[in-house]
Amino acid sequence: MSAADAAMAGDDLARLRAMLRIRRFEERAAELYGAGKIRGFLHLCVGEEAVAVGVMRALAPEDAVVSTYREHGHALARGLPAERIMAEMYGQAEGCCRGRGGSMHLFDVARRFYGGNAIVAGGLPIAVGLALADKLSHRSAVTACIFGDGAVAEGEFHECLNLAALWRLPVLFLCENNLYAMGTALALTESQVDLCAKARSYELPAERVDGMDPALVERAVRGAVAALREGSGPRFLELSTYRFRAHSMFDAELYRERREVEAWKLRDPITTLSALMRQGGALSAEALAGLESEVAAELDAAVAFAEAGTLEPVEDLLRDVYATEATDARG
Amino acid sequence: MPAGEAAPARTTWREAMRAALREALRGDPRVFLMGEDVGHYGGCYAVSRGLLEEFGPERVRDTPLSESAFVGAGIGAALGGMRPIVEVMTVNFSLLALDQIVNNAATLRHMSGGQLTIPLVIRMATGAGRQLAAQHSHSLEGWYAHVPGLKVLCPATLEDARGMLAPALADPNPVILFEHVGLYNVEGALAPDAGPVDILRAAVRRAGTEVTLVAYGGMVPRALAAADELAAGGIDAEVIDLRVLRPLDSGTLVASVRKTRRAVIVDEGWRSGSLSAELSARLVEEAFYDLDAPIERVCSAEVPIPYARHLEAAAIPQVATIVAAARRAVGRP
Numbered sequence: 001m002s003a004a005d006a007a008m009a010g011d012d013l014a015r016l017r018a019m020l021r022i023r024r025f026e027e028r029a030a031e032l033y034g035a036g037k038i039r040g041f042l043h044l045c046v047g048e049e050a051v052a053v054g055v056m057r058a059l060a061p062e063d064a065v066v067s068t069y070r071e072h073g074h075a076l077a078r079g080l081p082a083e084r085i086m087a088e089m090y091g092q093a094e095g096c097c098r099g100r101g102g103s104m105h106l107f108d109v110a111r112r113f114y115g116g117n118a119i120v121a122g123g124l125p126i127a128v129g130l131a132l133a134d135k136l137s138h139r140s141a142v143t144a145c146i147f148g149d150g151a152v153a154e155g156e157f158h159e160c161l162n163l164a165a166l167w168r169l170p171v172l173f174l175c176e177n178n179l180y181a182m183g184t185a186l187a188l189t190e191s192q193v194d195l196c197a198k199a200r201s202y203e204l205p206a207e208r209v210d211g212m213d214p215a216l217v218e219r220a221v222r223g224a225v226a227a228l229r230e231g232s233g234p235r236f237l238e239l240s241t242y243r244f245r246a247h248s249m250f251d252a253e254l255y256r257e258r259r260e261v262e263a264w265k266l267r268d269p270i271t272t273l274s275a276l277m278r279q280g281g282a283l284s285a286e287a288l289a290g291l292e293s294e295v296a297a298e299l300d301a302a303v304a305f306a307e308a309g310t311l312e313p314v315e316d317l318l319r320d321v322y323a324t325e326a327t328d329a330r331g
Numbered sequence: 332m333p334a335g336e337a338a339p340a341r342t343t344w345r346e347a348m349r350a351a352l353r354e355a356l357r358g359d360p361r362v363f364l365m366g367e368d369v370g371h372y373g374g375c376y377a378v379s380r381g382l383l384e385e386f387g388p389e390r391v392r393d394t395p396l397s398e399s400a401f402v403g404a405g406i407g408a409a410l411g412g413m414r415p416i417v418e419v420m421t422v423n424f425s426l427l428a429l430d431q432i433v434n435n436a437a438t439l440r441h442m443s444g445g446q447l448t449i450p451l452v453i454r455m456a457t458g459a460g461r462q463l464a465a466q467h468s469h470s471l472e473g474w475y476a477h478v479p480g481l482k483v484l485c486p487a488t489l490e491d492a493r494g495m496l497a498p499a500l501a502d503p504n505p506v507i508l509f510e511h512v513g514l515y516n517v518e519g520a521l522a523p524d525a526g527p528v529d530i531l532r533a534a535v536r537r538a539g540t541e542v543t544l545v546a547y548g549g550m551v552p553r554a555l556a557a558a559d560e561l562a563a564g565g566i567d568a569e570v571i572d573l574r575v576l577r578p579l580d581s582g583t584l585v586a587s588v589r590k591t592r593r594a595v596i597v598d599e600g601w602r603s604g605s606l607s608a609e610l611s612a613r614l615v616e617e618a619f620y621d622l623d624a625p626i627e628r629v630c631s632a633e634v635p636i637p638y639a640r641h642l643e644a645a646a647i648p649q650v651a652t653i654v655a656a657a658r659r660a661v662g663r664p
């Protein structure tokens with residue numbers, strides 16, 4: 001194996017591991033939801049792991065991320081500890097937001113992870129502003145703004161692409177196109193279903209990428225980020241993907257055919273990559289089993305952490321409605 | 332105010348606001364102003380005239396007509412360490428940014444467990460009186476005052492126009508600063524060293540003993556005029572300028588009413604579900620046994636503010652209606 005091949009194989013292993021971690025995390029979350037440990041809305045990203053992993057591997061620590069309510073995978077891949085996310089979903093003080101946000105509102109200012117927004121397209125203006133601050137402060141950071149295909153119908157999508165392009169802001173708009181907004185297929189709501197065409201109409205370079213392949217996602221995002229750091233203005237990537245599970249835990253999936261789901265599952269990013277690696281001799285059965293047990297151990301620990309968590313005292317209910325002192329800290 | 336520049340002794344409310352903006356832009360490189368027509372046009376109410384020339388397009392930024400995007404961008408820029416001042420032309424248009432203000436600016440700190448800080452100032456014009464009809468004349472300050480996580484300021488005097496912006500910018504929370512369109516042309520004397528004021532307390536603008544008139548923003552001059560007229564008729568009214576609608580300083584109001592034992596609340600918002608209702612409730616909760624008469628409210632008529640001058644005048648609180656309410660309160664109608 002050449003050095004380049006070896007490096008590539010190492011990267012594939014890291015991608016596989018990261019995707020597996022998200023998949024198993026989501027499966028655990030579903031179980032815990034069934035057990036009543038997690039409540040509220042829970043949106044899983046099973047099937048979409050390649051997007052999270054490809055995007056986050058291409059970003060630097062100083063970059064900012066703005067995401068949606070379907071963000072566990074993004075948060076995990078960005079480096080938020082699984083145990084802090086799990087505790088957040090348990091509603092506990094040890095959660096990354098002290099239990100105030102829950103599944104849909106994960107934040108971690110140290111990692112510049114700015115949520116977790118449950119208003120469709122609500123994060124786009126924030127991303128534009130974060131990028132404006134970076135630009136005005138002469139920092140080279142970029143802001144990755146992730147949203148679903150449903151968001152492109154909102155006015156904020158159009159306002160924000162225009163504004164970011166007009167001011168040449170370093171925002172990477174990343175549309176996770178999983179073909180549905182809840183139960184509504186794109187074609188039922190959009191007169192123009194070519195999302196890249198919409199972005200191009202605002203003068204953003206736009207590209208559609210196979211969102212089931214983490215290496216392709218990573219390559220596209222790396223390329224876009226490099227251009228963004230040069231100050232060439234915002235870009236748009238459409239990441240074609242599919243969620244294998246229901247929209248949330250309350251969804252009878254009346255709007256799509258079982259066959260369609262099964263067809264997409266043949267392109268499962270995890271089984272596809274592991275099969276490729278097995279064929280190429282880059283992954284043994286033992287190594288795969290080893291990965292699985294490592295991930296399982298991490299998640300066991302995360303669940304144990306959440307189980308052992310404490311509730312924020314009710315006396316602190318009003319804490320942090322307002323900031324009480326001036327701060328110069330970012331975020 | 333930098334050395335060598337003496338503020339004019341006589342100034343307008345608009346110029347006082349502009350002086351505050353200029354000082355903010357000069358004093359802190361993180362401060363910038365953005366909004367529709369704040370730059371080349373000079374501001375739809377001419378508040379920012381001349382600032383583009385002085386500070387350049389990086390710091391005085393004309394935005395597209397996209398209230399949600401640029402108000403939200405202000406939130407993001409504040410998260411990113413800047414001190415943005417976002418101007419929304421009028422409170423009516425701010426409804427296109429309501430999602431960003433209520434769902435993001437007001438929530439992010441608490442929802443993130445205290446991780447995020449949003450030192451943002453949003454300025455917007457409000458109020459009727461210029462015959463601009465129903466889509467440019469409403470007073471929705473009370474809606475914003477309803478929302479935890481926001482602070483809401485209503486400067487009425489020249490001193491507050493000059494002095495509220497600096498503490499609003501220094502505040503680590505999202506602050507909405509309402510500028511009543513009826514005030515921009517008000518002229519008066521302003522001390523050359525006028526500077527920051529507190530943004531915590533209501534102020535007694537005129538001391539009196541028989542009835543308390545409470546108002547904010549554009550209704551303060553009217554309440555003061557009503558007090559003059561009442562004085563001419565032998566009734567001694569106290570006038571309270573609320574100044575800050577959230578957090579509300581009910582202590583100053585309650586103390587005044589304990590003394591005068593009568594209250595007239597003047598609110599340009601509609602009566603039903605209004606800030607006046609909140610004030611009334613607080614007086615009932617905190618000063619019930621001190622009241623000698625039912626609380627009076629003078630609010631806008633429950634109607635979209637009409638265009639025709641006489642109808643507009645009939646729809647909003649006037650000196651005469653305030654005087655009549657005060658007379659009822661003291662039992663000398």
Ligand SMILES: Cc1ncc(C[n+]2csc(CCOP(=O)(O)OP(=O)(O)O)c2C)c(N)n1
Nearest residue numbers: 070118119120148149150151178180181182
């Ligand atoms: C402004 C707004 N309108 C409606 C909803 C309800 N809602 C929640 S998720 C969703 C679908 C969004 O679909 P998409 O953007 O494609 O994201 P996906 O769930 O597919 O990841 C809708 C309509 C919402 N949260 N916010």
Ligand SMILES: [Mg+2]
Nearest residue numbers: 148149180181
């Ligand atoms: Mg979707």
